Amino acid sequence: MMPRQSFPYGDDRIEYEILFTPVMRRKVAIHVNPDGSVQVDAPEGEDLPAIHRAVLKRARWIKRHVDESRRQRAQALPRNYRSGESLFYLGRRYQLKVKSQNGHEPTVKLTRGQICVETPSRDPVLIRERLAAWYRSRAADMFERRLNEIAERVLWVGGVPDWRLVRMRKQWGSCSPEGAILLNPHLVKAPRICVDYVICHELCHLQEHNHSPRYYRLLGEVMPGWEAVKTRLDGMAELLLNE
Ligand SMILES: [Zn+2]
Known part of the structure; x- marks a missing residue:
């Protein structure tokens, strides 16, 4: 240098x-x-x-x-969890709205253009945890649906493989040599096509446990045009992996 x-x-x-x-x-x-x-x-x-x-x-x-x-x-700087901040969900930007409520537990609702948290306290830690739980449950539903649909088209996978949600700082997903797939719940903030790309990437590892030319040939068959989707997802990583 x-x-x-x-x-x-x-x-x-x-x-x-x-x-x-x-x-x-x-x-x-x-x-x-x-x-x-x-x-x-x-x-x-x-x-x-x-x-x-x-x-x-x-x-x-x-x-x-x-x-x-x-x-x-x-x-991507640390958030304060106040009204007006941006949140992402399935590739769209939503505005956070924090409303007071007299219940015991905060609730999260997705409305037009807003993610609304009704909460007994404006403590950012409480709001962050509640939002993380909301993202997680959305991710669990959505990833299961997408895995179901994509696994059906992919011949070497007999049904939906074992998978789990795991929060990761630098990765969207992984596949162990034993075939256990991990998916990052933050991925539900990305556009649907990016979710599909990560799922295809991991499903191909069930067949090829490496990034060899054979692996990439397989990925190209399962998801033609994946390169552009990966570039798009990489560009959003810093924004979406920030909690
Ligand atoms: Zn890989």
Whole structure:
């Protein structure tokens, strides 16, 4: 890694790091990481002014992507569970509405455009737990339905396989060598097509316990076009895995 370089853009200054790659690469390649950092891959031996010129040519593109990452991160900051905050459910953004109620337990209702929590106390911990339980029960119903439907189309699975909900910080799902499937309840915040993709991904592992070319051939048969869905889900990970 080279020391950080930077360029001004409007009233912003954007830093980037250069990574020289010994492979036969002829051009400079620029990546904006999900955390908003910028990495520039350059052919070994390329001089710094040439790299800087290549970076400046893409300045607008870089700035747009850096802003987007920052915006997503800002939205992923810890919540306070107050009215007006955004919540996601099946790929749609809902507004949280917190209402007082005299009962003992908070209740959660999904209405048009809103997820409404009626609660005896505005304690954010209580609201968070109640919402997590609500997501979990929605996830349990929905994943079971989708597993049922997809497993029917997939010949090597005899009926719905064993599966469980497990909250994970970095993964949407997994499949053990023994064939036990785990699905992350946070996945119910993502669009339905993304849920299907994760389920297809794990069901294919029942047949191929690896990520070999054979595995990907199988996945392509079960879900043509899965790559675009994965890209979409990856782009939302930080937002949706934040509780
Ligand atoms: Zn996998």
